[in-house]
Amino acid sequence: MSKVEKTARPAKAEKPIKATRPANAEKPIKSAERADAVCPYAKKCGGCDYQGMPYEKQLKEKQAYVQKQVGNFCKVLPILGMDEPYHYRNKVHAVFDIEKKRGSRPGARGNGKAANGKQGNGKNGRLAAKPAPGGIISGVYKAGTHEVINIDACQIEDELSSAIIRDIRGLLHSFKIKTYDEDTGYGLLRHVLVRRGFHSGEVMVVLVLGSPVLPSKNHFVKALRELHPEISTVIVNVNDKRTSMVLGDKESVIYGKGYIEDTLCGCTFRISPKSFYQVNPVQTELLYGKAIAYAALTGNETVVDAYCGTGTIGIIAAKSAKKVIGVELNRDAVRDAVKNAKCNNVKNIDFYNADAGQFMVEMAEYRADAKTGEKNGADEVDVVFMDPPRAGSDEAFLSSVVTLAPKRVVYVSCNPETLARDLLYLTKHGYRAQECQPVDMFPWTKHCEVVVQMERGR
Secondary structure: OOOOOOOOOOOOOOOOEEOOOOOOOOOOOOHHHHOOOOOOOHHHHOOOOOOOOOHHHHHHHHHHHHHHHHOOOOEEOOOEEOOOOOOOEOEEEEEEEEOOOOOOOOOOOOOOOOOOOOOOOOHHHOOOOOOEOOOEEEEEEOOOOOOEEEOOOOOOEOHHHHHHHHHHHHHOOOOOOOEOOOOOOOOOEEEEEEEEOOOOOOEEEEEEEOOOOOOOHHHHHHHHHHHOOOEEEEEEEEOOOOOOOOOOOEEEEEEOOOOEEEEEOOEEEEEOOOOOOOOOHHHHHHHHHHHHHHHOOOOOOEEEEEOOOOOHHHHHHHOOOOEEEEEEOOHHHHHHHHHHHHHOOOOOEEEEEOOHHHHHHHHHHHHHHHHOOOOOOOOOOOEEEEOOOOOOOOHHHHHHHHHHOOOEEEEEEOOHHHHHHHHHHHHHOOEEEEEEEEEOOOOOOOOOEEEEEEEEOO
16 A cells, blocks of 8 residues: 655644534443443453543544544544444344353453343442353454354443343243354354444344244244334344355345334435444434535536445435435445435435446546547536445546546545545545545544545646
């Protein structure tokens, strides 16, 4: 990856800004509780890089990191942090297993309730997760291994979703449902995925099985919903392959409509098991709001939403644009995007199931042919939204952006390092970065989301 040459001394990083807590947010954690808020699973889990670090310091670390990567291109605004950076993840995944005698320590200190729902009597009245009847455990893989750490509660995951997973763990033995063994390939339940709508409150439970038959499925769902009537839909996903992937290709709905809906920036979006949807809804509204503002839409623009997922940014932008073109490789996400557009009565948007880079290259070629008179009907592209994966965009995609020559490019990135690499290419080919807004989408981790406004140079 190309390093950014230091052309000027970056401006001093400004003080981070905390987002205002929404009216329906959960009760803040008191300062006395914060002092003892270090997660007991942190050393084994490895999911949170900043355990034990005050949140204000985390924001300063991220601000400095973004400033280092992007500060030579444009002004970096103060990072937008969370008022209450706990339990923000609305997508919770747990892997299921049987307790292994080696290395398992029931009763070690931890955080949360045991599988039987009783509170422990360890430090501050808390005990670690105990295996459910039958020795069943659920949680995450220990960092760098496939050893499952039994977890009852996570400080960054939705609390209701964690409770649902705990209770599924407690039900399995009585229903004679065995967990999947990665070594032998025998067993049934591999993973559980829970997604919750922040505004709607709808809850989706996805049971990932090694084979398609769930014994007594109707009774199982009934028992689960008696514990959690909030559950809107239950889906069986079949993953019968020896793979590290969580979800398989086959799905069947055993309760409800097979998806949930939620509201984001005034629009309603359908969320299915495989569709991409940002996991921090409070911060996503800030991020997307800034992205739309950077596009400076007047109602006359043709917009391309590359890597569009379920169409969130494009649908939000459509009400302020003449036409929007969304491009996404994930077929399930495109299917949801089309339904999302209909649900929001958005008629000036078209979605294409294609690789964003290849689509943009072909679009650039088509426009070049149109300019020479060989083809007709090529629209001028005024704005490009791009939200690529962590690896960033490749040169073919970036060169197609340059060929299409939109007035503005709005780059949403989850990796400031690959963002800096791509900014270097675009600034060498006629674009200028105007401003960068970091948003703390993932408190307690080192990851940071940013959005950059770019304009074509004169």
